Amino acid sequence: MARWEPDARGRLQQAALDLFAEQGFETTSVAQIAERAGVTERTYFRHHADKREVLFAGSEDLEELVVAGVRGAADGVSHLEALVGAFASAQDFFDERRAFVVARHQVLAASRELRERELAKLAALAAALAAALRARGATPVTASLLGDVGVAVFATAFESWVVDGGSLAAQVRDVARELAQAIHDDTSVGER
Amino acid sequence: MARWEPDARGRLQQAALDLFAEQGFETTSVAQIAERAGVTERTYFRHHADKREVLFAGSEDLEELVVAGVRGAADGVSHLEALVGAFASAQDFFDERRAFVVARHQVLAASRELRERELAKLAALAAALAAALRARGATPVTASLLGDVGVAVFATAFESWVVDGGSLAAQVRDVARELAQAIHDDTSVGER
DNA sequence: CGATCGATGTCAGTCACTGCCATCACCTTC
């Protein structure tokens, strides 16, 4: 028999999500999270770098998935299409976890500190995407811009997926179309 | 004669910037900043909400300036052009403070925590721009996307302005052109 | 069976941040 219950990390994540949802992020202490997970505060900090990070444990997985999607895009595919396809391929990732993802999203929306951390994660994702785009021939500036644009498109699509449900992939495509339209119209107007 | 030296807030900003540059953000304590500014730690927290915020005191001014630029754009001007014009009009704001802005930028670049806060400020700027775009007729989704895109363009242009100097307005326009090109090419390819 | 390892517990300590109350130059009011 194991000396401790297994999966302390997972228990900490669940305890944190529940407590943040019940009573808010700021009014929850790390000691409380640890207690509910059946470990000490010190053990919490061995598994999660700080109080916020516990809600972002899966973010490396998503980043790997989406970056792999860009790297796997065929050569003939445009950069923007590669991004859209990569995000669309993450659909299963979210569908499999919908209840958790939605609950987490509501907790994030309620806390300025947590939203701040989410922005940092999205910025890291954008940087990773930019690197992948450079690897397929985009100039540094274009790659960086498109990385940011891709993340903005995804974030917008994600928002409506949380609210309305449906196909995340389809929503990513719709939002990307709306963006291309907006930029294209602008450019046309500008060239008049 | 005043009971205390005036402009405690400004002294705190200068002391913080200097100390962060000298010895790094993490290894500087708020007590140190307060001491160098000639006040107590308690007074620091009356002027700045937390240890990071001291470097973002002017950010509301920039936001007002750029938002006013969008609101002041003529009706016939496209949304993207309105954004580009608004950021270009902030050129003086940056030129007047170049030494401070560049030093601050280097401090930000060296600290993960400070970069995180900067992302939050840029997100607030993007949201304010989106509201201004909605006021001139953009749909909510388009406004939000273009807000993010505008900030991404500005951030890229700002980066090269810090490194190379020159005209920030011209760099904003160049980056916006490169973005429109990238999206336009993508869209064309997609329509083939 | 003994040495090592890995995950945890324990404890003391630093530092960011807050609430509460005192102080005191300056200003208003009668």
Place this chain on the structure above:
DNA sequence: GAAGGTGATGGCAGTGACTGACATCGATCG
């Protein structure tokens, strides 16, 4: 011009996030 109000500050105690150092002990390896 004396009494009282105001605003910016100091002082101090307290909470909670986070860290370093060391001890514990079941599991594993040789």
